[in-house]
Amino acid sequence: MSTASSADQYYVPHGTHWPIIGSIGLTTTVVGFARYLHGAELTMTFLGLAIVIFMMYGWFGQVVNESMSGLYSKQVDMSFRWGMGWFIFSEVMFFAAFFGALFYARAFSIPWLDGASNNAATAEYLWPNFEAAWPLLAVPLAEKYEVAKQAMGAWGLPAINTAILLTSGLTVTLAHHALKRQDRDWLVYWLAATVALGFLFVGLQAWEYSHAYDDLNLRMDSGIYGSTFYMLTGFHGFHVTMGATMLLIITIRAMKGHFTPENHFAFEAVAWYWHFVDVVWLGLFIFVYWI
């Protein structure tokens, strides 16, 4: 029945053990973490993560080999494109939940706690001394949450980080142009620059966190300002780390001679992802740091 691979055939793989390994890995990770939250060590979580990383290495490795051996037709390529595009949309919606929490707190819950809308009597009765503000540096129940001394400004490190990420969006595009004109050297250089900028961003975020903790006393438990700050920047920082790691893998593949001007979807997928974390950062910069 099946003949050798050719450009107009849809490749349907048979039998794969990677998903079940992935499920075992994910379950081990989350069960380990739930146990950690109730006093156990993190050993099980790390074991689970190791299994997940092993699965990703094996699974992606297999896909790379299949791609290199020409098994994937244009139509398979298109399935990957739809898949990646909708995956990024799902990530957009994940961030939307946290942005939604930020907007809700700023537009509704904080003013309402101060008596806005029809809540004047309740506010007077429950939290007579509370005053609405953003960034919120005095929470309704001061005994429960130790608040930050000062808000995180926008024009120091965050502005520099914005410049870094925007530049990295440019460098990854330059890498793409180099790939399309078959200039392997510049492809690798620009990719390496993008990876470096990505990890520089993560490093500066870590530094900013230590500054926030030590100097500003801004913590996750500093009321809703600290909660939204760390949830949004932390989730974003995790995504940048993932994106930079993927870019690193793409760089290594580029050095090995993978990708042609016609066939380099893995590169494009990671570039899309990188632009996505870039755009999310702009939202963060504006709504978390700036206004």
Place this chain on the structure above:
Amino acid sequence: MTTATTHDDAHDDHGPAKGLMRWVTTTNHKDIGTLYLWLAFIMLLTGGSMAMVIRAELFQPGLQFVKPEFFNQMTTMHGLIMVFGAIMPAFVGLANWLIPMQIGAPDMALPRMNNWSFWILPFAFTMLASTLLMEGGAPAFGWTFYAPLSTTFAPDSTDYFIFAVHLMGISSVMGAINVIATILNMRAPGMTLMKMPLFVWTWLITAYLLIAVMPVLAGAVTMMLTDRHFDTSFFDAAGGGDPVMFQHIFWFFGHPEVYIMILPAFGIISAIVPTFARKPLFGYSSMVYASASIAILSFMVWAHHMFTTGMPVAGELYFMYATILISVPTGVKVFNWVSTMWKGSMTFETPMLWALGFIVMFTIGGFSGLMLGVAPVDTQYHDTYFVVAHFHYVLVTGALYSIIAAFYYWVPKWTGNMYSETHGKIHFWWSTISVNVLFFPQHFVGLAGMPRRIPDYSLQFAEFNAISSIGGFAFGLAQVYFLYIIIKTIKGGEKATDKVWEGATGLEFEALPSPAPYHSFDTAPEIK
């Protein structure tokens, strides 16, 4: 587009592998569909057993069998298991089986990921079920897990629930991505979008809803987790957050989720009714547009679940009118089904009976939904058994009925065997009579003021609750009978013809034999 398919095994006989590992490692859309459907059935019986506990306790006023804490665990787990374990996986199983056959594709677009979408679920549900055995018991805050019940006052096992929801979300999103990629990229040449069967259309829209809202649910449980363990104050007013915010985020997921559980049902009914009325579907394109309208509206109505929680009056008015607006596209659908039957040469084989049961009883659930959508009267109905009656009419006699209808309609194509018409009809009438005995009296006790999620009740509700419980046990037993029918049909029976039904249309009936071969379309079929 697709002209032929490559498989990675050169000496492949195009049959399934042998043994247990076939099911663990399979990338075949039919195998994975079967796995999903069996998981859904096991979950239906599990969640159903919990419903039996609930109905046994409510058979008489007073506390008879279980402690109130355990009763709360039962209502919570029953809801979670039925929504995430029974209804949703059953529809994904049907999507796996049917979409490639209906659009003339060799398989799903991303077969390995398809395997993973399924194989996360047994782990997630094992985790969820294991909470019943943990110290402090399973989550007991209702399937909606409102803060602060789920944050400040929840049992330790809640963290396992949270991670189970994360895993289910990963599975759903991957499954939905696969459905979209398959529909948009794998159609046979000539299968234009507006030629697609409605089941394909409704699943395309459902998949979009899933990708849009499952991550929001993941975000909600993530914030729950940090509120519980890292002292964030998303849902705590003392730190400037708001427990009401949880409800907004939850229902931003929860309302589209309702349509995730009913849109594929619309697709199934739109396949079955024309077959047994022997007329083409009335108003095909209006069905497509109505489905899309419902999906878009579903993002804009979430706070109608929260009329009594408290919101500005302008908000109540907006959410009320937007909600009532949904009855327009839904009405278009019911109108079209009825018009399809108008002057048709109708016969009433088992799938048609379930489809007609769906149309009548889903509409009853829709009408009680209209009542609940009106803010001033919802103030009376909220959190009463009227709400329970409403959503069980749309989910049991709606979603579940469509799934059972789909089983009877397509099982001859899947197995090559006809089910027994006698058994199928007994199953239908037994279920339909008992389900109405079960849920219809709940309207009355609800309107009379009986609150939901309470193990005990005032004496004046005793008769209707006893009647409801009797209906419940009968309905539960009917589904055990269904299990017998399923196994019997898989094992043998009268051989089905390739077309199965005289009036059947679509590639799966017109271009494939019964049972459908392991690989459907290695060469794309021609679309007329």
